[in-house]
Amino acid sequence: MWIYEKKLQFPVDIRCKDLRLAKALIAQYGGPAGELSACLQYLNQRFTMPTGQTKALLTDIGTEEIGHLEMIGTMVYQIMENASLCELKEAGLDGYYTLHGKGLFYSDPNGYNWTSDYISGMGDPITDLTSNIAAEQRAKQTYEYLMDLSCGNEDVLAPLRFLRAREIVHYQRFGEALETVKEYYNQKKYFC
Amino acid sequence: MKKMNACPASNENSKQAMLLELQQLSFSLVDLNLFLDTHPDNQQAVADYNQLFQQYWDAKAAYELQYGPMNNFGHCPASYPWSWINDPWPWERGGSV
Numbered sequence: 001m002w003i004y005e006k007k008l009q010f011p012v013d014i015r016c017k018d019l020r021l022a023k024a025l026i027a028q029y030g031g032p033a034g035e036l037s038a039c040l041q042y043l044n045q046r047f048t049m050p051t052g053q054t055k056a057l058l059t060d061i062g063t064e065e066i067g068h069l070e071m072i073g074t075m076v077y078q079i080m081e082n083a084s085l086c087e088l089k090e091a092g093l094d095g096y097y098t099l100h101g102k103g104l105f106y107s108d109p110n111g112y113n114w115t116s117d118y119i120s121g122m123g124d125p126i127t128d129l130t131s132n133i134a135a136e137q138r139a140k141q142t143y144e145y146l147m148d149l150s151c152g153n154e155d156v157l158a159p160l161r162f163l164r165a166r167e168i169v170h171y172q173r174f175g176e177a178l179e180t181v182k183e184y185y186n187q188k189k190y191f192c
Numbered sequence: 193m194k195k196m197n198a199c200p201a202s203n204e205n206s207k208q209a210m211l212l213e214l215q216q217l218s219f220s221l222v223d224l225n226l227f228l229d230t231h232p233d234n235q236q237a238v239a240d241y242n243q244l245f246q247q248y249w250d251a252k253a254a255y256e257l258q259y260g261p262m263n264n265f266g267h268c269p270a271s272y273p274w275s276w277i278n279d280p281w282p283w284e285r286g287g288s289v
Contacts, residue, residue, distance in 0.1 A: 003216065003263055003264075004263070004264065004265075004266055005218075005263055006260075006262050006263070006276075006281065007211060007214065007215065007218075007262060007282050008215070008282045008283075008284060008287075009215065009218075009219065010215065010219070011212065011215065012283075014286070038259045053228070053229055053230060053232065057226065057229040057230065060222075060225055060226055060229060060258070061253070064222055064226075070282065070283065073283060074282065074283040077283050078234065078283070080255075097254055144200070146256055169223065169226065170226075173226050173230050176230040176231075177229075177230055180230070
């Protein structure tokens with residue numbers, strides 16, 4: 001069960017109309033290393049985790065990622081909200097508009113729709129946690145590229161900085177969980 | 193932690209300040225929660241968590257009394273008329289800051 005909280009994890013108030021940036025930001029909504037991929041990957045892997053610690057961590061990070069998905073959706077929505085059709089066309093969003101209007105959709109800036117092929121779940125805790133460490137690193141890299149593209153716009157940079165920092169923390173926590181899972185299996189082998 | 197302004201310049205400023213305080217407190221709790229998941233024996237972190245929990249719930253109750261519920265599904269008392277449906281939602285202007 002999940003409970004919705006009627007607030008964002010971090011404030012988002014974007015005044016600029018940088019539509020090309022909105023197009024790029026969609027990468028973190030429905031792209032390969034985006035927040036949808038992250039939350040679905042972690043929440044799905046929970047079922048076969050061996051310890052309370054790993055079950056909790058995947059539940060909690062997966063849940064936080066849903067909040068990040070909401071932040072990215074908010075950023076895209078606010079930039080596109082008052083854009084004219086001419087402005088959308090100039091930014092190369094005419095294809096997007098044709099398919100989705102100004103609605104959000106799980107696709108990437110190049111028009112590829114989200115697919116579960118982006119995520120992994122091997123049913124093995126060590127394999128899955130290793131994959132999550134890599135996923136956090138890919139997301140952090142994507143945020144850095146988006147920050148490069150934001151042309152110093154503080155409204156956009158502040159939430160992106162926050163989200164990038166969270167990827168680093170998640171990377172760290174997954175690394176710690178991986179070590180304890182390895183210890184858990186070593187002990188099991190020893191006592192059996 | 194940022195303190196609430198006792199004499200707000202306007203209603204909107206007061207709402208923003210209260211919401212920002214809630215975001216700061218709940219962020220600290222999320223971050224401590226993840227830390228505790230991999231450091232369950234850290235007594236100081238558990239004490240910090242409990243202290244922040246109290247601050248968060250007090251701030252949340254004060255916010256909800258004035259601006260409506262932050263949670264539904266029985267996690268927050270309801271007023272009449274049902275105000276869960278009130279704008280703005282978090283993604284809208286004035287909804288998140």
